[in-house]
Amino acid sequence: MIVYASEKAISGLNIKTYDKIEGAQSLLAKYHYDKENGNPVLEWGCEMFYFLGKRGLQVVHAASGLTVFLFNLNYDEWPLIGQQVKSAVGHIFEETVDIHPQLKKFFVDAPEFVFAPLEDKALTAQLNRITLETAEGLDFNNYMDNGVLRTRKLNSVYNWNKLFSFGKGHKKDIKAAQAFINVLKEHY
Secondary structure, three states: EEEEHHHHHHHHHHOOOOOOOOOOHHHHHHHHHHHHHOOOHHHHEEEEEOOOOEEEEEEEOOOOOEEEEOOOEEEEOOOOOOHHHHHHHHHHOOOOOHHHHHHHHHHHHHHEEEEEOOHHHHHHHHHHHHHHOOOHHHOOOHEEEEEEEEEHHHHHHOOOEEEEEEEOOOOOEHHHHHHHHHHHHOOO
């Protein structure tokens, strides 16, 4: 899968984009980028933010708006982001049994996450809108429990309850989790 990262995320987490990776890994990264570029089902966007003084990342699925929030990321931890996104998506849909076969194919179809600079204006606008909605932890504070942020609950509730507008020309409102299900069922 390709994660289009903002310049803020690239510099803040020292992310190596597919074109900056060196050695043997560069061939694999370039292969995945070339294979998946232009397929919105396999593309994500990401933006870095701060919550309680620590780095966080919002990762948004390009075709559906499904949003995963990751917290407490350290500099140079970018190679772990793909596994964290997969884990979060798995938790969001753990009780949605009818999507499990498509979800499995989705992760098999693109097992690696590669990063590229974010240049798509529509995806940038979507990331900016989500950042503004959650600015300064307004929504995140609702998921604090005895000083611990309940990230699984946040990701699940946010995606099953938040309405997004999608579609070119004729926009329709749909919940991000349902949009993700629809995209996977259409694609697989």
